[in-house]
Amino acid sequence: MDWDNFRFALAVAREGSHAAAARSLRTDAATVGRRLARLEGDLGGSLFVRQDGRWRPTPLGEATVAQAARMEEAGAAALLSGRDAAHLRRRVRVTATESLAELVLVPAIGRLHAVAPDIGIDLIPTAVRLDLAFRREADLALRLARPRDAATVSRRVGEIGFAAYAPSGTDARNLPWVAYDDDLADLPEEQWSRTLRQDAPVALRSSHATVLKEAVAQGAGIGVLPCFLGDADPRLRRLTEWPDAPRRPAWLVMPEALRRDPAVRRVADWIAEIFRDRRAALAGEAAD
Secondary structure, rough: OOOOOHHHHHHHHOOOOOOHHHHHOOOHHHHHHHHHHHHHHOOOOOEEEEEEOEEEOOOHHHHHHHHHHHHHHHHHHHHHOOHHHHOOOEEEEEEEOHHHHHHHHHHHHHHHHOOOOOEEEEEEEOOOOOOOOOOOOOOOEEEEOOOOOOOEEEEEEEEEHHHHHHEEEEEEHHOOOEEOOHHHHHOHHHHHHHHHHOOEEEEEEEEHHHHHHHHHHHOOOEEEEEEHOOOOOEEEEEOOOOOOEEEEEEEEEEEEEHHHHHHHHHHHHHHHHHHHHHHHHHOOOOOO
């Protein structure tokens, strides 16, 4: 078995096509196809299927790609041995929701720069769940749901608390509600919101907490928001008469292949320090 063929499988999993994998490997698509065919022959099964315009791993493919990622990690660890790792990776791509990126990560960027000036952050604020394991769309993800992907590793760093908010200086009893889209009906905060508002009218729906926060501030209605977002805006007031407000664990996720990368680990420690220092405010126990 030619172990070099594993890196071709890893590239196809990350890039989604033979042509894109070929570009990343600086070869041609025909070579990628031949290498995959040889590996499939050695392993005795198909590694990928065509779905939604992309080549996606089969169960055998997922196991093979995970093995290839571990091989890549071992090679990277050998390369890092005896060197100053900070000079091998200077930028780390971090993804988080817009509100976590703006109000939690960005205010603390100076702290990271003070202790690791050679590490830069490429911050990707989005609610879309980027692919860390195969396409490597980010190096670290801050998420409120623990992924089940075997090719990633997760670390719980804290909790995010939620509460209901109304515009300051208004009588909340006469207001409608703002809420998350129906696509997000399974979120704990949206389920709690439904129990509170019951049959009350919903004036606005959105998939973005920042949009709902602004809608509340503009008087559109009551909304359930992350406490770090609602408490930071003086135009909002927290409604404390409802018990059992949800909390969601915050997870820091990275590809398994990067868990020993010194720069990625340093950025992960920085995010964990932020959550530790702001534990009460992020959990909704107190405002900053």
